[in-house]
Amino acid sequence: MVQVRLLLVEDNEVYRSSLEAVLALQDGLEVVGGIDDGALAAEACRAHAANVVLMDVRLPGLGGVEATAAVRAACPAAAVVCLTAEATGEERAAALAAGAAALVEKGRPVDDLVAEIRRAVENAR
Secondary structure: OOOOEEEEOOHHHHHHHHHHHHHHHOOOEOOOOOOOHHHHHHHHHHHHHHOOEEEEEOOOOOOHHHHHHHHHHHHHOOEEEEEEOOOOOOHHHHHOOOOOOOEEEOOOOOOHHHHHHHHHHHHOO
């Protein structure tokens, strides 16, 4: 199993902290950082040597779609899995076009999210 170095990009601090705590309990997943600003995502990916970025689609300032494209350009070996509470069809298509490996609803079970993260890192190899 590939060791997953996961960077969280989520502007809701409570959700980000909760996600970090839950994901840190998963075998083979290491949360290497958490930020609340899409504009910092590409640099944080490089700085933390993340191989997966878990990216909120709706972020203030630089949105998740644009931040996904920036991460893919700066860290081409890293996969991006986008998170959404309720993305429109247009937002979903834009996230995938920007290079997201998957788009996961925030209400899905943690096991589903972990499976998408693992799939993304395996497909990026």
